[in-house]
Amino acid sequence: xxxxxxxxxxxxxxxxxxxxxxxxxxxxxxxxxxxxxxxxxxxxxxxxxxxxxxxxxxxxxxxxxxxxxxxxxxxxxxxxxxxxxxxxxxxxxxxxxxxxxxxxxxxxxxxxxxxxxxxxxxxxxxxxxxxxxxxxxxxxxxxxxxxxxxxxxxxxxxxxxxxxxxxxxxxxxxxxxxxxxxxxxxxxxxxxxxxxxxxxxxxxxxxxxxxxxxxxxxxxxxxxxxxxxxxxxxxxxxxxxxxxxxxxxxxxxxxxxxxxxxxxxxxxxxxxxxxxxxxxxxxxxxxxxxxxxxxxxxxxxxxxxxxxxxxxxxxxxxxxxxxxxxxxxxxxxxxxxxxxxxxxxxxxxxxxxxxxxxxxxxxxxxxxxxxxxxxxxxxxxxxxxxxxxxxxxxxxxxxxxxxxxxxxxxxxxxxxxxxxxxxxxxxxxxxxxxxxxxxxxxxxxxxxxxxxxxxxxxxxxxx
Amino acid sequence: xxxxxxxxxxxxxxxxxxxxxxxxxxxxxxxxxxxxxxxxxxxxxxxxxxxxxxxxxxxxxxxxxxxxxxxxxxxxxxxxxxxxxxxxxxxxxxxxxxxxxxxxxxxxxxxxxxxxxxxxxxxxxxxxxxxxxxxxxxxxxxxxxxxxxxxxxxxxxxxxxxxxxxxxxxxxxxxxxxxxxxxxxxxxxxxxxxxxxxxxxxxxxxxxxxxxxxxxxxxxxxxxxxxxxxxxxxxxxxxxxxxxxxxxxxxxxxxxxxxxxxxxxxxxxxxxxxxxxxxxxxxxxxxxxxxxxxxxxxxxxxxxxxxxxxxxxxxxxxxxxxxxxxxxxxxxxxxxxxxxxxxxxxxxxxxxxxxxxxxxxxxxxxxxxxxxxxxxxxxxxxxxxxxxxxxxxxxxxxxxxxxxxxxxxxxxxxxxxxxxxx
Numbered sequence: 001x002x003x004x005x006x007x008x009x010x011x012x013x014x015x016x017x018x019x020x021x022x023x024x025x026x027x028x029x030x031x032x033x034x035x036x037x038x039x040x041x042x043x044x045x046x047x048x049x050x051x052x053x054x055x056x057x058x059x060x061x062x063x064x065x066x067x068x069x070x071x072x073x074x075x076x077x078x079x080x081x082x083x084x085x086x087x088x089x090x091x092x093x094x095x096x097x098x099x100x101x102x103x104x105x106x107x108x109x110x111x112x113x114x115x116x117x118x119x120x121x122x123x124x125x126x127x128x129x130x131x132x133x134x135x136x137x138x139x140x141x142x143x144x145x146x147x148x149x150x151x152x153x154x155x156x157x158x159x160x161x162x163x164x165x166x167x168x169x170x171x172x173x174x175x176x177x178x179x180x181x182x183x184x185x186x187x188x189x190x191x192x193x194x195x196x197x198x199x200x201x202x203x204x205x206x207x208x209x210x211x212x213x214x215x216x217x218x219x220x221x222x223x224x225x226x227x228x229x230x231x232x233x234x235x236x237x238x239x240x241x242x243x244x245x246x247x248x249x250x251x252x253x254x255x256x257x258x259x260x261x262x263x264x265x266x267x268x269x270x271x272x273x274x275x276x277x278x279x280x281x282x283x284x285x286x287x288x289x290x291x292x293x294x295x296x297x298x299x300x301x302x303x304x305x306x307x308x309x310x311x312x313x314x315x316x317x318x319x320x321x322x323x324x325x326x327x328x329x330x331x332x333x334x335x336x337x338x339x340x341x342x343x344x345x346x347x348x349x350x351x352x353x354x355x356x357x358x359x360x361x362x363x364x365x366x367x368x369x370x371x372x373x374x375x376x377x378x379x380x381x382x383x384x385x386x387x388x389x390x391x392x393x394x395x396x397x398x399x400x401x402x403x404x405x406x407x408x409x410x411x412x413x414x415x416x417x418x419x420x421x422x423x424x425x426x427x428x429x430x431x432x433x434x435x436x437x438x439x440x441x442x443x444x445x446x447x448x449x450x451x452x453x454x455x456x457x458x459x460x461x462x463x
Numbered sequence: 464x465x466x467x468x469x470x471x472x473x474x475x476x477x478x479x480x481x482x483x484x485x486x487x488x489x490x491x492x493x494x495x496x497x498x499x500x501x502x503x504x505x506x507x508x509x510x511x512x513x514x515x516x517x518x519x520x521x522x523x524x525x526x527x528x529x530x531x532x533x534x535x536x537x538x539x540x541x542x543x544x545x546x547x548x549x550x551x552x553x554x555x556x557x558x559x560x561x562x563x564x565x566x567x568x569x570x571x572x573x574x575x576x577x578x579x580x581x582x583x584x585x586x587x588x589x590x591x592x593x594x595x596x597x598x599x600x601x602x603x604x605x606x607x608x609x610x611x612x613x614x615x616x617x618x619x620x621x622x623x624x625x626x627x628x629x630x631x632x633x634x635x636x637x638x639x640x641x642x643x644x645x646x647x648x649x650x651x652x653x654x655x656x657x658x659x660x661x662x663x664x665x666x667x668x669x670x671x672x673x674x675x676x677x678x679x680x681x682x683x684x685x686x687x688x689x690x691x692x693x694x695x696x697x698x699x700x701x702x703x704x705x706x707x708x709x710x711x712x713x714x715x716x717x718x719x720x721x722x723x724x725x726x727x728x729x730x731x732x733x734x735x736x737x738x739x740x741x742x743x744x745x746x747x748x749x750x751x752x753x754x755x756x757x758x759x760x761x762x763x764x765x766x767x768x769x770x771x772x773x774x775x776x777x778x779x780x781x782x783x784x785x786x787x788x789x790x791x792x793x794x795x796x797x798x799x800x801x802x803x804x805x806x807x808x809x810x811x812x813x814x815x816x817x818x819x820x821x822x823x824x825x826x827x828x829x830x831x832x833x834x835x836x837x838x839x840x841x842x843x844x845x846x847x848x849x850x851x852x853x854x855x856x857x858x859x860x861x862x863x864x865x866x867x868x869x870x871x872x873x874x875x876x877x878x879x880x881x882x883x884x885x
Binding site: 002004005007008009012013015016018019020022023024025026027028030031032033034 | 659662663665717718720721722723724725753757758761762765768769772773776779780788792796799803806807810811812
């Protein structure tokens with residue numbers, strides 16, 4: 001009997017040791033992680049009490065602020081940059097990327113944080129100042145009109161994004177009540193067309209093909225090419241130009257200006273898959289672009305190796321290409337700054353709740369796409385496209401603008417997507433611009449005029 | 464069983480009758496009394512802290528649960544003192560009526576109209592203005608009856624037909640009634656306690672193995688009958704799999720433990736009790752303790768229960784006879800098993816089951832029945848033969864260490880010790 005009681009005692013002792021171990025595990029070992037786990041009421045509650053910091057544009061104009069514990073927005077046009085902040089639906093955009101600073105968890109010195117927590121004072125968040133120019137973005141919004149699409153303007157000297165407009169947009173402060181409509185709308189207003197939208201680039205991709213051809217020495221701008229009929233056949237597939245070039249033979253520079261699919265199909269086949277993919281990759285395609293906002297990686301082709309006809313179609317911008325407006329803007333920016341691809345950024349500066357600067361984004365480069373010589377040749381070819389080619393509608397009086405239009409097949413039966421990528425001024429470029437209008441038709445007629453209106457204002461705003 | 468009842472004494476008649484006439488009573492085990500009072504006081508503080516929000520939300524009175532709990536504590540302490548002063552041998556006469564009453568109450572609570580259903584379980588009887596939880600008192604009834612019955616059986620405990628079969632049948636009836644409510648947690652506590660009593664009474668190891676096998680097989684249809692048991696069972700392996708579903712309760716508890724860290728967030732300032740953690744002042748009070756008092760609080764509470772275990776089993780060890788030994792074992796086990804299961808569930812060490820933390824959780828039936836049980840334990844302690852105050856010819860084996868001496872009763876043992884041969 002006595003031995004049995006002893007054994008019961010030993011069993012209990014062992015159980016207590018195990019239980020102490022479990023308590024120690026959760027409280028000491030996992031404690032710090034559990035205390036800030038998502039869904040932990042104390043985290044949510046602290047967030048609710050926190051005075052979330054504001055998001056400002058480049059001039060210090062508030063885009064999003066907090067009032068009485070609610071987020072208020074100055075304008076819906078920057079919705080996709082600031083993103084939304086919702087207890088129910090999470091966070092996107094800068095509200096997500098800079099949540100730690102905005103919520104006041106980061107950027108507060110340890111001693112100040114301790115005093116704040118001990119006194120129970122509500123947390124105050126830091127400030128995020130963007131590179132976005134909200135007035136310029138409003139110009140882009142009016143110029144684009146009531147269509148789905150995107151406008152991107154980059155300061156090519158730094159990579160700072162001045163305009164990142166995605167339409168349709170919405171009021172981020174009302175995301176909770178608007179959610180059912182937003183999430184089910186077939187126009188997909190929630191996703192950021194600038195960096196998440198993937199489209200066939202159409203003829204704007206000829207810039208990449210041309211960069212590869214020039215940089216590898218396959219062609220020079222003055223090399224004579226011919227496209228007498230406006231169509232050709234590769235492996236049984238007919239390739240046609242949107243508009244037959246005015247002369248049967250011309251130089252390669254005019255092939256870009258007149259957007260000859262026939263010439264670029266042949267150039268693509270001569271370049272080969274490897275070199276075409278290589279140059280697309282040098283501009284950043286196929287990779288996740290490092291950016292504060294959500295981005296979707298672009299792609300040259302899922303098929304490898306590519307057939308000759310797929311390679312030819314890719315070279316003039318169709319095939320299986322998937323391009324985002326942001327990536328297209330980087331192609332323009334790289335050409336504008338002698339072949340060097342800038343790292344795009346939208347956050348200019350992050351400040352502590354006290355106002356002291358916590359971090360300032362330093363311009364950086366993603367790598368070299370072409371030699372400076374090739375980039376210079378491409379700039380002149382883009383200028384020619386605006387002066388003599390399809391890009392005429394983008395011309396700004398008194399400034400040399402370079403550009404390339406694109407008309408990309410969309411869904412069968414619907415109008416094409418209309419693209420324009422431009423740089424200005426051609427001699428010493430400051431800006432790269434991309435305009436995308438979904439389902440609206442010709443790039444030359446639809447996207448190029450929008451680019452002109454935005455560039456006129458942007459060149460004044462950015463000296 | 465009637466025959467069992469007809470025999471009032473177990474040991475050699477002369478000795479028993481003599482001792483019955485003049486029970487040798489000393490003072491109760493004061494360290495145990497102190498432990499109980501400490502647990503009770505700690506419980507009252509934590510019930511107040513954990514129930515402030517719920518009480519205010521439901522009754523607009525933050526002291527609602529504190530006042531009720533304090534009243535229950537007074538009633539429970541009264542019952543404890545009464546039972547402590549009663550010679551525990553007298554319980555043998557009421558053990559069968561006690562068991563029958565327990566079974567009747569367990570059956571009555573299931574009747575529609577009489578039992579009250581709360582959170583999908585029919586566990587409460589409305590008596591006047593109070594709610595009575597029969598299963599809490601049934602635990603006590605089972606312990607007393609089992610202790611009495613095994614004492615009567617003496618060596619027959621090891622007999623299959625006379626020991627094992629009746630034990631299993633009786634236990635199956637009680638467990639079936641409890642599962643009908645359903646109250647799996649209490650059923651598990653009753654089974655583990657009964658097995659511990661059976662073990663100490665001298666069960667054959669084969670019988671225990673067989674029992675474990677049978678109860679393991681019984682779990683299969685139980686889980687089949689109520690699929691939520693399987694879901695709950697799997698949840699404890701990864702509570703974060705469904706943090707808003709099955710895992711919610713445990714996840715909220717673990718977040719409380721995590722937030723508490725080493726020293727806790729401070730008494731009264733926990734956050735989990737703000738309607739996040741279910742049942743903060745009853746089943747989940749251990750998580751509130753972990754959050755507000757940290758590892759220091761949880762380990763402190765574990766030490767209190769460990770000391771309770773030590774004193775309780777020590778009383779069983781030095782009990783003057785088999786009945787006292789089994790009673791003390793049963794009371795200690797019922798309280799400690801329940802505490803271990805409650806704390807194990809909330810730390811995600813055991814599958815989920817709703818059960819209160821003895822002495823600490825709010826709840827009248829639970830508190831009063833536990834304090835009454837402790838009264839019985841203390842009554843046994845008043846008659847223990849402690850080596851400290853009883854000079855004896857041959858040193859007894861001491862509780863916590865062995866000296867390698869034979870287990871056979873020595874010739875110089877005191878008369879009246881159970882197991883003594885005439």
